[in-house]
Amino acid sequence: MKKKLVGLLVTMGIVTSMVACGSKESGTSSTSEKKQLIMATNPEFPPYEFRDGNKIVGIDAEIAEAIAKDLGMELKIDGMEFDSIILAVDSGKADMGIAGMTVTDERKENVDFTDSYATSTQVMIVKEDNKDITKPEDLKGKEVGVQTGTTGDIYVTDQKGVTVSRFSKGMEAVQSLTQGKIDAVVIDREPAKEFVKQNKGIKILDQEYTKEEYAIAVKKGNTELVNKINASLKKLKESGELQKIIDKYIK
Ligand code: ARG
Numbered sequence: 129m130k131k132k133l134v135g136l137l138v139t140m141g142i143v144t145s146m147v148a149c150g151s152k153e154s155g156t157s158s159t160s161e162k163k164q165l166i167m168a169t170n171p172e173f174p175p176y177e178f179r180d181g182n183k184i185v186g187i188d189a190e191i192a193e194a195i196a197k198d199l200g201m202e203l204k205i206d207g208m209e210f211d212s213i214i215l216a217v218d219s220g221k222a223d224m225g226i227a228g229m230t231v232t233d234e235r236k237e238n239v240d241f242t243d244s245y246a247t248s249t250q251v252m253i254v255k256e257d258n259k260d261i262t263k264p265e266d267l268k269g270k271e272v273g274v275q276t277g278t279t280g281d282i283y284v285t286d287q288k289g290v291t292v293s294r295f296s297k298g299m300e301a302v303q304s305l306t307q308g309k310i311d312a313v314v315i316d317r318e319p320a321k322e323f324v325k326q327n328k329g330i331k332i333l334d335q336e337y338t339k340e341e342y343a344i345a346v347k348k349g350n351t352e353l354v355n356k357i358n359a360s361l362k363k364l365k366e367s368g369e370l371q372k373i374i375d376k377y378i379k
Contacts, residue, residue: 165201167192168222170210172275172297174322175377176228176342179207188226190373191245191364198360209296211277214238217345223353225345228316230279240350241343242357245370250280250337251320253305253313256329261312263335270311273301280314283338302327316340318378 169188171177177186184205196203206222213225217239228248231241254261261267268289274281275298284292293310295301301313302323315323320332344361346353364370 162200162202164204165192165196165199165224166204166206166222168206168208168213168216168225169227170213171207172210172299173228173316173319175318177207177226187246187373187377188228190376191370192224192226194364194369194373195357195360198363199356209277210275214345217347220347223346224357228319228342229345230340231343232279232282234282235345238348239345240348240354241345242354243361244341244343245361245365246342246374248340248342249317250283250314250340251317252333252335252337253302253315253320253324253330254311254333255305255308256331258311258331262333264337267312267314271309273304273310273313275301275315278315279338279340280316284314299323299326302330306330 167189169177169184171179171184171186173186175186176188177184179185184207189205192205193203206216208216210227213222213227213229214235216222217225225239228246229235230248231244235241252261252264252267261270264287267284267287271291271293272284273293273295274284276294276296278298281292281294284290293301293304295304298313298315298319301310301315304310305313306327306329313320313323314337317332317336324330324332344357346357361370
């Protein structure tokens with residue numbers, strides 16, 4: 129009995145070392161050995177991130193894919209509520225948050241940001257026949273829809289005399305507008321364009337609400353990863369690949 133067990137352990141030991149040997153020979157590039165790079169996002173934000181069947185696609189997904197490739201890592205994308213992304217990064221559940229996320233001083237207290245990879249603006253969407261809202265100040269006394277936890281939410285909440293209506297998805301805010309339940313929606317320019325395309329009877333106002341910069345959120349203090357991502361971003365910018373990804377989605 130004892131002998132048998134020893135024999136088994138020896139055999140197992142040999143098998144284990146054979147496996148270890150084999151994987152060493154196949155090199156560090158085999159996918160099973162690649163370290164995962166986990167991206168947290170909220171796929172309700174076309175063209176930056178949205179679902180195509182079960183897959184999360186879009187500008188941010190492709191940028192993340194290019195960064196992971198450059199770092200020799202395997203990308204995993206985790207979809208969640210927008211206001212859970214910073215928590216996921218902070219708790220280490222995700223390595224980076226890429227979600228058309230605007231750099232703000234308040235967020236900088238909880239996460240570090242990489243260099244910016246895109247600029248954007250917050251815009252206002254109203255009914256096509258609306259005549260009394262043309263500029264941000266006109267939102268006073270109105271009911272305005274936003275996606276919870278976004279900069280649109282933060283700005284409109286800070287604006288005096290505005291009633292804020294929060295939705296878990298930007299699209300839901302837009303639908304509430306088309307149904308006449310609210311007066312306007314404040315949201316990022318590119319998703320606004322997509323939502324207006326998909327819904328009749330609404331328009332984007334020419335006058336912008338604010339300008340902003342998108343960057344990647346990383347756990348506070350993880351300068352190693354910030355530096356690595358910045359180096360990848362620099363390569364993607366210089367090679368023109370970043371612009372190519374953007375042009376694929378924004379005509
Ligand atoms: N730029 C805005 C912000 O940072 C909205 C981002 C929303 N992104 C998303 N994937 N839903 O707050």
